[in-house]
Structure formats: C-alpha cells, structure tokens
Amino acid sequence: MLRRSVLLAFTLCAVVRGQQVGTVTAESHPALSVQECTSSGSCTTQQKSIVLDSNWRWLHDVDGYTNCYTGNTWDTSLCPDPTTCATNCALEGADYSGTYGITTSGDALTLKFVTQSQQKNIGSRVYLLDDDSTYKVFNLKNQEFTFDVDMSQLPCGINGALYFVEMDADGGLSRFSTNLAGAKYGTGYCDTQCPHDIKFINGEANVLDWTPSDTDSNAGTGRYGACCIEMDVWEANSMAAAYTPHTCSVSGQVRCEDAVECGDSPDHRYEGICDKDGCDFNSFRMGDKSFLGPGLTVDTSQTITVVTQFLTADNTTSGQLSEIRRLYVQNGQVIQNSKTNIAGLDPYDSITDQFCTDQKEVFGDTNSFSSLGGLQVMGESLDRGVVLVMSIWDDHTANMLWLDSNYPTDADPSQPGVARGNCSTSSGVPEDVESQSPNSQVVFSNIKYGPIGSTF
Numbered sequence: 001m002l003r004r005s006v007l008l009a010f011t012l013c014a015v016v017r018g019q020q021v022g023t024v025t026a027e028s029h030p031a032l033s034v035q036e037c038t039s040s041g042s043c044t045t046q047q048k049s050i051v052l053d054s055n056w057r058w059l060h061d062v063d064g065y066t067n068c069y070t071g072n073t074w075d076t077s078l079c080p081d082p083t084t085c086a087t088n089c090a091l092e093g094a095d096y097s098g099t100y101g102i103t104t105s106g107d108a109l110t111l112k113f114v115t116q117s118q119q120k121n122i123g124s125r126v127y128l129l130d131d132d133s134t135y136k137v138f139n140l141k142n143q144e145f146t147f148d149v150d151m152s153q154l155p156c157g158i159n160g161a162l163y164f165v166e167m168d169a170d171g172g173l174s175r176f177s178t179n180l181a182g183a184k185y186g187t188g189y190c191d192t193q194c195p196h197d198i199k200f201i202n203g204e205a206n207v208l209d210w211t212p213s214d215t216d217s218n219a220g221t222g223r224y225g226a227c228c229i230e231m232d233v234w235e236a237n238s239m240a241a242a243y244t245p246h247t248c249s250v251s252g253q254v255r256c257e258d259a260v261e262c263g264d265s266p267d268h269r270y271e272g273i274c275d276k277d278g279c280d281f282n283s284f285r286m287g288d289k290s291f292l293g294p295g296l297t298v299d300t301s302q303t304i305t306v307v308t309q310f311l312t313a314d315n316t317t318s319g320q321l322s323e324i325r326r327l328y329v330q331n332g333q334v335i336q337n338s339k340t341n342i343a344g345l346d347p348y349d350s351i352t353d354q355f356c357t358d359q360k361e362v363f364g365d366t367n368s369f370s371s372l373g374g375l376q377v378m379g380e381s382l383d384r385g386v387v388l389v390m391s392i393w394d395d396h397t398a399n400m401l402w403l404d405s406n407y408p409t410d411a412d413p414s415q416p417g418v419a420r421g422n423c424s425t426s427s428g429v430p431e432d433v434e435s436q437s438p439n440s441q442v443v444f445s446n447i448k449y450g451p452i453g454s455t456f
C-alpha cells in the first residue's frame with residue numbers, strides 16, 4: 001500500500017513536468033522602451049523587454065548537459081515520443097548578444113544575421129514582453145502603430161520583419177500543463193504558415209515524423225504545425241517591402257495535425273485553416289518600381305519611419321476593420337503610400353477588402369484571404385489581441401524571391417504580379433547570403449502606438 005502510493009505520487013509528479021526550464025544560464029531579458037501615445041499627442045515611455053523564441057534555445061536533459069536536440073535531429077533516447085521529451089528536456093536561458101547577436105539600447109533593437117561564437121547562429125525571432133512572463137498584447141483597431149527601421153544593411157534574400165501574431169499571452173503556459181517554460185522562454189509561436197519546424201507545440205515535442213531539412217543544418221519539420229492569424233506590418237529588405245494581413249478560420253493558437261488542416265504546400269495550400277498567401281501590398285509588385293529602395297522616394301539607405309493605421313468603418317475601436325493604411329516619414333516629410341499602377345486595377349494606396357479582391361483577380365491569384373474572412377476576421381483577431389514579433393531570417397523554401405524578385409521564377413515578369421523587386425532570381429540562396437553577407441542586420445527603434453494620428 002505504501003509502495004503504491006509512493007509510486008502514484010511519483011507518477012503524478014512526472015505527469016506535471018514537461019518542457020522545462022534549465023538552470024545553466026539565467027534568463028535575462030534585454031530591456032526595450034516603447035511609447036504609448038494619446039489623442040492629445042503626448043506619448044509616455046514604457047520600459048518593456050524582449051524575449052528570444054524557444055526554438056533558438058539550447059534544449060538539454062533536465063539534470064545535465066546532454067543535448068535533446070543537436071543540429072536538426074532529436075536525441076531518440078531522451079525524446080522517444082512527444083510527452084516523454086517534454087518531461088526529459090529543458091529550455092535554457094539565452095546569451096542574447098554573445099550567442100544570438102541580439103542587442104538593445106534604449107528604444108532600439110538590433111538583430112544581427114550571422115553570429116559566430118562556439119556555434120554559428122543564423123537569424124533570430126524575438127517578442128515584446130509586458131512583464132517577465134507575459135507577452136505584451138496589442139489591440140490595434142482604430143489605432144496606429146509606428147516604428148523606425150534601418151534596413152541599409154539588409155541585402156536581397158534577407159528579411160527584417162516586424163509583425164503581429166495571435167499567440168497566447170503566456171506562451172501557452174496555462175493552457176498546456178506540460179509547458180512549464182512559457183513566455184519567459186519564448187514559447188507558443190504560431191503564424192499563418194502553420195510552421196512545422198516548431199520544436200514544441202501545445203507543450204509536446206514535435207518529434208513525430210520529424211524530418212531534418214536538406215538545406216538547413218539547424219531545422220527540420222515535424223507532423224504538427226502551429227497556426228494562428230498573422231498581421232505582417234513589415235517584411236522587407238533594402239530592395240522591397242510588403243505589408244500583409246493573413247487570416248485563419250480559428251481564433252488563437254491552434255495545433256494543426258495533418259497535411260490538409262496545416263495547408264501544406266503544394267497539394268493542400270488552399271485547404272488549410274489559415275490563409276498562407278495573405279493580401280499583400282508591396283509597392284514594387286503593385287506597379288511603382290521606383291518608390292522604395294536605395295536612393296528612392298522612400299530611401300532604404302537611411303532610417304525610415306513606418307506608420308500603419310488600422311482604420312474601422314465607424315472610426316471607433318469597436319467598429320469593423322475596414323482599411324489598413326500605410327504612411328512613411330523620412331527627413332521630416334510625410335510620404336503617402338504609392339498608388340497601384342497595374343492595367344485593369346483601380347488606383348489603390350491601402351489595403352481594403354475591395355483592393356484584395358481586385359488585386360487577386362488581376363494577378364490570377366487564389367483569394368484565400370477573402371474566403372477565410374478578410375479584414376473582418378483580421379479585425380476580430382486585433383480585438384482578441386496580438387503579440388509583437390521582430391525577426392531577421394533567410395528563406396530555405398523560396399529564397400525570399402516572393403518578396404524581392406520575380407516569383408514564380410518561371411513566370412513572365414512582364415505579367416502583372418510577377419515582379420516584386422529588382423533582386424535577381426538567383427539571389428537569396430541561404431548558403432550564399434550566410435557566407436557573403438554574414439554582417440547583415442536590421443535595427444528597429446522608436447516603437448509608438450496610440451490613436452490614429454498620435455504617433456508621428
């Protein structure tokens with residue numbers, strides 16, 4: 001009887017353990033200040049911090065120094081199945097600057113592309129924290145979000161991104177009892193691509209069907225994907241920039257469990273729960289090829305202020321999201337967004353449902369944005385609240401050509417929608433950009449949010 005109860009206690013204890021926290025390096029979040037503005041035009045500084053996504057972290061056995069994951073493979077004895085792995089393995093604190101090339105100073109965040117220490121780190125993804133264990137949640141309807149970006153050291157093939165996703169504010173800690181790490185360790189990422197490379201989803205390791213990447217020595221894909229609505233405010237380099245809402249049929253973070261639900265390309269791309277294409281506004285793709293770039297109207301060789309307004313039909317925070325408008329500010333001048341210049345498309349300079357419908361039709365693209373609810377659904381996500389993500393990355397799937405070159409590469413670039421930037425179709429190969437442009441970086445600074453017209 002005694003033995004039985006001891007065993008039971010031990011089992012219970014084992015059940016509540018999972019996706020644990022290591023003790024080798026203390027997790028210390030780099031400080032970053034942001035400003036909240038009011039309609040009277042005054043802004044107050046808030047001291048916040050950022051946290052590195054859990055996928056980048058050292059994952060090792062709870063009591064020692066043995067890797068649970070090395071390169072792009074799992075240790076099969078520590079990680080024979082999703083739950084045992086979550087019990088056996090711990091996420092470690094991060095050396096932000098030394099290992100990952102992430103630094104902050106006041107209101108500025110610098111993300112370096114390649115960082116060589118004992119190992120070589122490529123890119124990073126960080127989230128804005130409200131406090132040490134909670135992501136800051138933004139409700140952006142009838143609000144404006146503004147930041148400065150320096151992309152002068154971001155060449156073809158590299159993306160310095162700032163965007164929002166509908167992650168759990170605590171990183172899934174309360175919803176999944178086997179996630180003991182939470183937002184403090186950057187867990188719970190999701191987006192509309194339903195990425196399969198996330199190592200832990202819903203507090204379980206993504207070890208089933210794990211396939212190491214052929215081209216990425218640090219990544220692989222598992223059976224499950226991590227899906228949620230995504231608002232890409234800024235995906236860009238010195239050659240091109242896009243802003244893109246993407247919707248899903250689900251709210252919050254959802255684990256997709258098969259190829260159809262996950263919308264895996266190419267066969268199921270338009271059958272999944274999320275809209276992978278989104279409704280993009282890239283000035284170059286929309287027909288103004290000399291608007292944004294080095295020395296152009298919006299000059300990417302200098303710092304740019306990027307303003308994004310989430311307008312509603314009745315100008316209230318409870319109204320339906322009706323338009324996402326972009327403005328730039330540089331050298332004291334407010335620069336209106338470029339206008340579309342495409343045969344058969346009315347001149348638009350912002351994202352509305354009508355723009356999305358017309359753009360998709362002229363380009364011959366599938367309008368999954370609209371079929372999954374369009375701006376109304378995007379607005380419902382902004383009501384529930386979204387988390388701010390900033391990242392620097394290269395693209396093992398499409399060499400970033402969808403952003404900055406002709407894509408699809410075999411299509412006629414004179415056809416509407418194909419040309420997206422002046423980068424060569426042979427650019428953006430990760431191996432090339434990592435060896436030729438390791439010192440690339442993006443600087444995001446001066447983040448401000450508040451009512452329309454209050455931040456610039």
Ligand SMILES: *[C@@H]1O[C@H](CO)[C@@H](O)[C@H](O)[C@H]1NC(C)=O
Pocket residue numbers: 239240284289290291292293294296421422
């Ligand atoms: C792309 O190339 C054309 C032709 O050389 C040039 O006029 C334009 O400014 C370039 N645009 C960008 C974004 O580099």
Ligand SMILES: *[C@@H]1O[C@H](CO)[C@@H](O)[C@H](O)[C@H]1NC(C)=O
Pocket residue numbers: 313314315
């Ligand atoms: C909302 O604000 C815009 C810009 O100030 C204005 O043009 C529009 O008429 C307003 N709409 C409503 C319903 O008040």
